[in-house]
Amino acid sequence: MLLLTFEGIDGSGKSTQARRLDASLRERGHDPLLVREPGGAELSEQIRSILLEPDLNVHPMAELLLFSAARTQLVAERIRPALENGRIVICDRFYDSTTAYQGAGRGVADPEWMQSFHHRVTGGLVPDRTYLVELDPETARTRRAEGAPTGDRMEAENQDFYHRVAAAYETLADEHPGRIRRLDGDRSIEALHTEIWADVAALLDETSGTPHAATGSPDS
Numbered sequence: 001m002l003l004l005t006f007e008g009i010d011g012s013g014k015s016t017q018a019r020r021l022d023a024s025l026r027e028r029g030h031d032p033l034l035v036r037e038p039g040g041a042e043l044s045e046q047i048r049s050i051l052l053e054p055d056l057n058v059h060p061m062a063e064l065l066l067f068s069a070a071r072t073q074l075v076a077e078r079i080r081p082a083l084e085n086g087r088i089v090i091c092d093r094f095y096d097s098t099t100a101y102q103g104a105g106r107g108v109a110d111p112e113w114m115q116s117f118h119h120r121v122t123g124g125l126v127p128d129r130t131y132l133v134e135l136d137p138e139t140a141r142t143r144r145a146e147g148a149p150t151g152d153r154m155e156a157e158n159q160d161f162y163h164r165v166a167a168a169y170e171t172l173a174d175e176h177p178g179r180i181r182r183l184d185g186d187r188s189i190e191a192l193h194t195e196i197w198a199d200v201a202a203l204l205d206e207t208s209g210t211p212h213a214a215t216g217s218p219d220s
Contacts, residue, residue, distance in 0.1 A: 001086050002203055003079065003125065005094040009165050010155045010186045011140030011147075013192070017133060018092045020193045025088060025140035033065065035218050037093035038070035041077040054153045060106035067098050068121045075122050094127060096172055096180075101154070104168030111171075129203060131196055132173055136184030137162040210219040 004021070008014040015036075022034040038048040047070040050056065051063065058066070071094070082089050095118040103114045135143075137159055144155055173180045181199060183192055 001083055001125045002088045002129070002200075002207060003054060003083060003091065004088065004131065004200065004203075005091045005096070005127040005130045007096045007100075007169060007180075008185065009135065009137060009140050009162055009169070010152075011143040012133040012135040013143075013189065014131070014133040015092050016189060017131065017192055017196060018090050018185075020189070021196055022090055024193070024197055025090075025200075032088040032090055033078065034090045035074060035078060035092070037074065037091060037129070038067055039077075039095065040074040041070075043073045043077075044070035046141050047073075052152050052154065054174055056153065058153075060102065060108045063106065064098060064102040064108050065160060067102065071095065071098075072121050075125055080123070080125065091127070094130070095122060096130060096132075096169070099172060100165045100168040105157070105165045107164075114180055127179060128207070129199065130176075130180045131183055131199075132180050132216075133183045133185045133192065134166070134167055134169065139186070 006014040006018045018034060022032050025032045037044075038051055039045045047066050051058065051066055051070075079089050079091065095114075096119070099111060099114045102108045103111060109117070140162065141159065173182050181196075182196060185192075
């Protein structure tokens with residue numbers, strides 16, 4: 001059916017929008033699958049607990065491989081079967097997060113290498129639409145500080161790291177304007193949801209009765 005992903009730096013509000021979209025689809029009679037990364041499958045959730053452990057020292061390349069292992073399991077176990085059954089899948093983060101956080105934030109690999117790697121990790125699965133909720137890193141930090149403390153290893157990173165991540169997201173959006181929709185994270189929750197819903201409704205009209213393409217080159 002449709003694979004819809006949400007991206008943005010921690011504190012941007014992307015998870016809120018993913019949940020709002022899930023609720024709106026259910027209200028209209030759909031049966032979407034909402035999953036998060038890392039997580040969404042038993043093995044993936046166990047990997048998540050490792051990745052977010054604040055006292056654990058994880059090498060940057062090991063971090064990239066762990067996130068990707070969780071993604072491979074999630075795609076195989078839950079996302080692809082749901083798509084093949086005609087369901088809409090909403091994923092809170094997908095491979096763009098790895099490009100931005102590990103590729104640029106950690107400086108592990110260049111975008112060209114990352115794109116080829118993602119193709120292998122997902123078996124060629126590409127989102128139909130990615131909603132990038134953009135927010136200034138300083139504003140996002142304030143939001144994180146005001147929220148409930150999580151002890152999350154990723155959220156504890158410094159601002160230089162988050163500036164690199166935000167810049168990488170901007171580059172991805174510029175390179176893939178057909179797939180990535182840029183959203184102003186300073187707008188109200190309801191305004192963002194209205195904009196997202198209008199786009200999703202249009203996608204549903206376009207793809208009605210059309211099977212989901214199971215494979216392809218990332219962002220082709």
